[in-house]
Ligand code: C2E
């Protein structure tokens with residue numbers, strides 16, 4: 001239906017309207033959740049494909065609301081990106097991840113890197129590096145223990161600028177991973193210039209390994225990565241046969257439900273303890 005407003009017509013589409021309401025609700029929930037500490041960090045193990053041992057983990061945010069239960073990142077992250085709340089949420093995640101890794105390090109349970117997702121909005125903050133320095137210092141965690149995951153979209157927006165930012169992070173000893181590789185539009189010319197350490201092959205490519213074409217595609221990606229001296233992580237690995245294929249393709253690290261879903265801090269502590277007896 002349409003409502004007369006001045007001499008123009010405003011058209012209301014029910015679906016659009018409901019979406020806008022939902023968006024606003026989530027925006028308000030996030031504002032409240034930031035005040036009340038409703039954002040938690042879960043950890044998903046990254047495993048060495050040959051030894052089956054833990055090499056690192058990815059920090060994944062969980063929005064745990066008392067009234068609506070857990071809201072999936074797939075739902076609230078895009079909204080937080082639009083409203084800018086992702087900056088504050090991202091800092092909560094980085095702070096908690098540094099705090100937890102420091103504890104595991106002090107307890108002798110883990111001495112590798114924690115990977116934290118960095119959104120485009122955070123990446124383009126003029127004081128990004130000093131914000132990260134402050135959080136690392138506050139948690140007494142050397143930058144060596146941090147890895148940041150960024151997507152192609154984040155760096156291809158302004159690649160020249162991105163190279164400078166990535167260099168300043170890399171100079172601190174922070175590792176950089178290209179997340180969801182292959183789903184965006186990064187060019188090989190730039191891939192070579194970015195000071196990256198790791199390339200994460202998106203789950204979509206891992207799922208496609210059912211077909212020969214799909215396997216050839218992952219083979220090509222791994223080859224490109226290795227030619228650029230990059231470490232490869234396969235994402236979303238669920239099946240034993242995928243592990244077998246990835247071994248043949250020389251992919252060194254895997255992450256996915258096959259080994260473990262993302263775990264709460266306490267569950268991950270138990271996981272670390274179990275790893276020690278292996
Ligand atoms: P992502 O960075 O690509 O993270 C991997 C996602 O795949 C996670 O979803 C993880 O739980 C899921 N996953 C891992 N293994 C498997 C598997 O074997 N099968 C399937 N079906 N899924 C698997 P999650 O935690 O729901 O996060 C979704 C996305 O939200 C992330 O994708 C990332 O883009 C974003 N995100 C999550 N936490 C943060 C954060 O702290 N900051 C920012 N900026 N984004 C975040």
Ligand code: CA
Nearest residue numbers: 058117149179
């Ligand atoms: Ca990621």
Ligand code: CA
Nearest residue numbers: 179180200235
């Ligand atoms: Ca990813």
Ligand code: CA
Nearest residue numbers: 180202203235
């Ligand atoms: Ca993804």
